[in-house]
Amino acid sequence: MSEAENRSGRPGAILLDGSATARTIRTEITERVAQLKTRTGVTPHLAAVLIGADPASETYVSMKQKACGWVGMRSSVHRLGENATQAEAEDLVAGLNQDPHVTGILVQHPVPKHLHEPAILDCVSAAKDIDGISRMSLGGLINGEPAFPSCTPAGIIELLDRYKIDIAGKKAVVVGRSIILGKPVAMMLLNRNATVTICHSRTEDLARETREADILVAAVGRPELITGSMIKPGAAVLDAGYNRVAGRNHDVGDVEFESARLVASHITPVPGGVGPMTIAMLLRNTLLAAEGFVSEKR
Ligand code: NAP
Secondary structure, X not given: OOHHHHOOOOOOOEEOOHHHHHHHHHHHHHHXXXXXXXHHOOOOEEEEEEEOOOHHHHHHHHHHHXXXXXXXXXXXXXXXXXXXXXXXXXXXXXXXXXXXXXXXXXXXXXXXXXXOHHHHHHOOOHHHEOOOOOHHHHHHHHHOOOOOOOHHHHHHHHHHHHOOOOOOOOEEEEEOOOOOOHHHHHHHHHHOOOEEEEEOOOOOOHHHHHOOOOEXXXXXXXXXXXXXXXXXXXXXXXXXXXXXXXXXXXXXXXXXXXXXXXOOXXXXXOOOOHHHHHHHHHHHHHHHHHHHHHHHHO
8 A cells, every 4th residue: 555545635644544454354364264165174163152241242242253254254152141150151161162163262351240251261272262362372472472362462463564664673652551452462562572661540651651652552441542742753553442432423542543643654543443453363363273273183
């Protein structure tokens, strides 16, 4: 893509177009799924575990199922009620580990509060942990051992790579330290030889930190917390935030896009930036799990 195309006819930063990049990745995955089927007869199969009745979780799972269909994968949903016990949840996952037709397992976050989510995630076998958020997979990320990377952080790194933004040697600042987003993306940037700072709600002077960043990742959940004046000129800005704001007709990121795009060199829009990359990475992990599954059986 040329710079002119990326600029969408407006002055300012080059758009990191997650929707277009995710489409490209889905095309690549579709071809590989077809090849895998022809070569081995195996169709990747993502099994989603959905516990309780959270409407947002229902939506996310159905989006993931739809995406599986687009690339020729199978998917299934395995439900437990709001009052499910820890043992029922763990047994369900254990059964899916044993199921030879299931090549990837996803436990939709969040599970009901009375359940211990990390323990349920830990039941997912490493070979099928396509969401990459079990303690085993996160430990693998820290050790630099192969594991499926968690999907939103992987999507952020993939966008940087596809737009040829250098990571090694750069100063990266991640705002947010959640276990699904802030911490793993910081670790991935560190593994790629960035010098990484992690900020959070107790950071004393957030703007002082963010102004140092060549690569700035916002993973906070506070609408438009980061404004243009907090960004180093020429920085690449990746906004994972997804916030509902009354009176706005679309979700809003953690970065104030209009002021930020005048300062940054590259920026993700919301929506259409990091969000679509998350599902693309889930599909990629599911494909890789199925390919590994085939080679293990040989
Ligand atoms: P989270 O678990 O609530 O974590 C938010 C982090 O932001 C925490 O570490 C918190 O610090 C920090 N924080 C809160 N207020 C802050 C402030 N004023 N200054 C600096 N740091 C502050 O959220 P999450 O699950 O990581 O999600 C973050 C955002 O990403 C949300 O908008 C979410 O919807 C979005 N998200 C998007 C995707 C996607 O697919 N695109 C996937 C997952 C999440 P403390 O640790 O000190 O509390």
